[in-house]
Amino acid sequence: MTKLKSENKWVESTLVNDEFSTDNEMRRYFMEEGKMTKTKADCYVKQRDKALLHPLTFKLKKCSKK
Secondary structure, rough: OHHHHHHHHHHHHHHHHOOOHHHHHHHHHHHHOOOHEEEEEEEEHHHHHHHHHHOOOOOOOOOOOO
């Protein structure tokens, strides 16, 4: 599995399964554990509502490397 696919699965899983962390906590988690920039972490956190509303069909949208 490529690094990007692995990251996407990890982010998708986190977005779908973590109902209790605040957006700021999740952003910090992505930045610290995923070694991503604030811009990229923000892009993923913005998809959180959709992930929680449609966990079975949610597909992560691509975020830039910035």
